[in-house]
Amino acid sequence: MSASSQQQGPVVRWIDQRLPIFSFLQHELHEYPTPKNLNYWWNFGSLAGIVLVIMIATGIFLAMNYTPHVDHAFDSVERIMRDVNYGWLIRYVHMNGASMFFLVVYIHIFRGLYYGSYKPPRELLWWLGLIILLLMMATAFMGYVLPWGQMSFWGATVITNLFSAIPWVGEPIVTWLWGGFAVDNPTLQRFFSLHYLLPFVIVAVVMLHLVALHTAKSNNPLGIDPKSDKDTIPFHPYYTIKDSFGLGVLLIVYMALVFYAPNALGEAENYVPANPLQTPEEIVPEWYLLPFYAILRSVPDKLGGVVLMFASIFILFVLPWLDTSKVRSARFRPIYRQVFWIFVLACIVLGWAGAQKPEGAALMIGRLATAYYFFHLLILMPILGKFEKTRPLPESISQPVLKN
């Protein structure tokens, strides 16, 4: 690629010699050698980044009209819906944006699982992604508390009470989290503060995620490293245009929700102001947390459930070592590519079970799915890598195409 700073005008050159932002962008976006065989599953990383920007932009404007106080929070949200110009639009974009963010990120994670993107040399890239997921969950949870509806209040109560399961120090920790003896104004105010802070922490970790990505370079559907220049193309314009097309599709789905079914993914109960004296009949988290909620409830022991729920995420940190297969892409792993889909199914079943009352068949199904989740990661992955007979890998990314 030709050096762009030579082609640019004198102003760009003057800036670039003092602060090399233009050669940085040129290097990371234009020249960044991307495998030429990336499919549409590779769209979801940049889509997640765009949704993050939308969330921060809408969130900043919501915060201009929101009041973090138990007496005013609910009314200030209703004022946003009724009185503030386009307030309804900004809030619905923000609300459904959370769902879109998790949808896109979950697909991004499953793509990584299928194509082995967590394997060397991308372990830290994978870890940073998991840290982003944890930060997203904390941010989404605290954001859900802010409207101070019934689900906000009781969701906050239930989730903070998880920490009371810790032996000895559990109760003092919960009191500390609340800033009182129940979820109350101090809790709401600190949640607002943190809900504003954490997205910027996410931005910082996303930057590290990108640095790690551009160091290890993108994985690809074949899971083999590019051998020569023939195997790569510049990110811009080839993948900027491919990502733009994916963005168009995402926005169609996203805006269909915003304009035609803005509350389809939410709980109607949260439009009832918080009442600390009356718990709603059923407390259900937002859909994106349901699988973890199902794992929590599948264990009849308080501490056990909490431990298992946290373990379900933390176990993913050691996945690069649990998976003993040297082959990255599931395309060349005949058994893994099938059990992968059983794992996806188990996660969906967990999501379903999390939405049901924890009794009878639903509870049993949730337990089975929980067991399979851990069986897959802890037992199947290590064994499969040892015994599975993988298909031969192509010599290069270009080779299978050129043969035809």
Added chain:
Amino acid sequence: MSDTVHGHGGEDGETRRDFLVLASAALGAAGAGLAIWPLIDSMNPAKDVLALSTIEVDLTPIAVGQRITVKWRGKPVFVDHRSPEQIAKAAADDNASLKDPQTDKDRVKKPEWLVLVGVCTHLGCVPLGQKVGQPRGDFGGWFCPCHGSHYDTSGRIRVGPAPVNLEVPTYSFLNDTTLRIG
């Protein structure tokens, strides 16, 4: 860019590509502008703020010579029940050298009631002179302590950095004793 994959990079192909790039960039910019507008417009006054934009003032308790302050759209509004001497003084000053020439007649609906937005036209302080004992400046009207603007009994700027007279808000008399501002 030109040395890679473009293949048949003839003159014709290049211009068509340039057109596509420009057209999609323009469309994208227009879309981004449209998407940003709701965010910007959300910072304009909301409907509940606009709904509070008129107030009514009962004039019966205000004695001749008394000045009261009411809040309208978050700003102080001075209502001055002027005495005949003050009215005469204001009318006499119509011919004085004024920075922002205006006759007293043009600034009031009824000579005994002077209604002003109590915000100095210099940098937004509230001028003194509403309360008994406060300085009223050299011309018997109001005096802004921030940067020393003197206003006369018609609220006109006479001396100091303020560029124009104190603003007269939109108002009307619903009857002899009720004033509606806004």
